[in-house]
Amino acid sequence: MTGRCTVTARRFGQLPDGTSITRATLANATGIEVDVISYGGIITRLLVPDARGRLADIVLGLDSLEEYLSPNPYLGALIGRYGNRIAHGRFELDGKTYRLDCNDGAHHLHGGVQGFDKKNWLMETFESGSRAGVVMTLTSPDGDQGYPGRVDIRAVYELSNADELELTLHATTDKPTIVNLTQHSYFNLAGRGDVLDHRLQIGSEIYIPVGADQIPTGELQRVAASPFDFRRPKAIGHDIEADHEQLRRGSGYDHTFVLKTQANEDLMLAARVAEPVSGRVLEVLTVEPGLHFYSGNGLVGDLQGKGRVLSRHGGFCLEPQHFPDSPNQAGFPSVTLLPDATYQSRVLYRFSAMRSGWS
Numbered sequence: 001m002t003g004r005c006t007v008t009a010r011r012f013g014q015l016p017d018g019t020s021i022t023r024a025t026l027a028n029a030t031g032i033e034v035d036v037i038s039y040g041g042i043i044t045r046l047l048v049p050d051a052r053g054r055l056a057d058i059v060l061g062l063d064s065l066e067e068y069l070s071p072n073p074y075l076g077a078l079i080g081r082y083g084n085r086i087a088h089g090r091f092e093l094d095g096k097t098y099r100l101d102c103n104d105g106a107h108h109l110h111g112g113v114q115g116f117d118k119k120n121w122l123m124e125t126f127e128s129g130s131r132a133g134v135v136m137t138l139t140s141p142d143g144d145q146g147y148p149g150r151v152d153i154r155a156v157y158e159l160s161n162a163d164e165l166e167l168t169l170h171a172t173t174d175k176p177t178i179v180n181l182t183q184h185s186y187f188n189l190a191g192r193g194d195v196l197d198h199r200l201q202i203g204s205e206i207y208i209p210v211g212a213d214q215i216p217t218g219e220l221q222r223v224a225a226s227p228f229d230f231r232r233p234k235a236i237g238h239d240i241e242a243d244h245e246q247l248r249r250g251s252g253y254d255h256t257f258v259l260k261t262q263a264n265e266d267l268m269l270a271a272r273v274a275e276p277v278s279g280r281v282l283e284v285l286t287v288e289p290g291l292h293f294y295s296g297n298g299l300v301g302d303l304q305g306k307g308r309v310l311s312r313h314g315g316f317c318l319e320p321q322h323f324p325d326s327p328n329q330a331g332f333p334s335v336t337l338l339p340d341a342t343y344q345s346r347v348l349y350r351f352s353a354m355r356s357g358w359s
Contacts, residue, residue: 003029005132007125012037013065021065022123024134026159036157040117041078041136043185051279051353056191060315062305074184077117079110081147083182084324087215091327100146112145133158149177163351171343179337180322186315189275194313196237201272202230204257209246216325252297256290256323271318285348286320289333320347
């Protein structure tokens with residue numbers, strides 16, 4: 001593919017304290033554009049062509065910084081220090097019990113009341129021929145939302161002419177702590193309507209069941225002969241109303257699928273989604289051991305953005321991460337980060353289009 005990838009930056013508004021927020025637009029030679037703002041590392045817009053080359057915005061979002069400052073379901077944001085839930089906002093590390101903000105009933109969710117999605121990141125842009133992106137950095141002080149240790153985080157969004165958007169994450173700490181970062185975009189490959197006809201494939205034989213309060217039971221359950229079997233492509237809505245206890249507990253899909261038992265540096269295909277009318281295809285690759293699939297059950301029509309009412313199942317999330325409540329589940333992969341180590345994660349979003357049918 002000829003042509004350069006470019007990045008432009010402009011002001012997106014300011015916080016109540018006067019801090020200016022930056023929006024960067026990444027663009028490649030095929031027409032893909034990605035808008036990222038420094039507040040929350042939020043992806044606010046993602047233009048992708050369909051099988052006929054027509055562009056549509058395939059992520060849910062809001063129209064202004066003021067709206068992102070108001071309560072919303074983590075639309076497009078970077079999540080940390082801990083993506084997903086920690087039971088009762090409590091965990092033990094090196095014999096000491098730490099108590100976190102409980103912002104999801106009795107439990108801790110997505111980093112707390114002031115998680116990374118509500119922080120202003122330092123943003124720098126770069127261009128390098130067939131790639132362009134932003135480097136974002138953030139320091140989370142010792143005690144932030146109850147977590148021990150100062151943590152320095154580096155997140156890089158990079159768009160290429162291969163129609164891939166890559167997110168790389170690094171973190172270091174000055175004392176033992178826990179880290180589990182992820183990205184929380186809501187996708188709708190049609191750019192409108194609901195996502196129930198999107199055909200989803202997840203390369204996993206096991207998912208993690210949860211209790212009534214969405215905390216993992218500690219079990220690992222096979223997907224075979226259940227609504228959670230996405231090993232072959234099927235519509236998201238095919239089984240979503242099935243009479244199954246786990247679907248009732250999540251009001252739909254809100255579960256982590258096991259990709260591998262330990263995180264490593266090997267990038268693997270976690271999920272593939274195709275929208276049958278537009279032909280748009282999204283593949284998600286990751287080094288993480290888990291993939292959390294959320295079918296937009298909590299979108300209830302009380303928000304509107306970019307000309308759309310955000311209604312139930314109006315978007316889906318595919319969040320690569322470690323497992324929920326890992327600090328309290330001895331059998332789950334460790335999320336402990338030590339001062340002599342570096343947390344590293346990587347997510348690759350690959351976009352394409354099919355002319356007809358599922359390939």
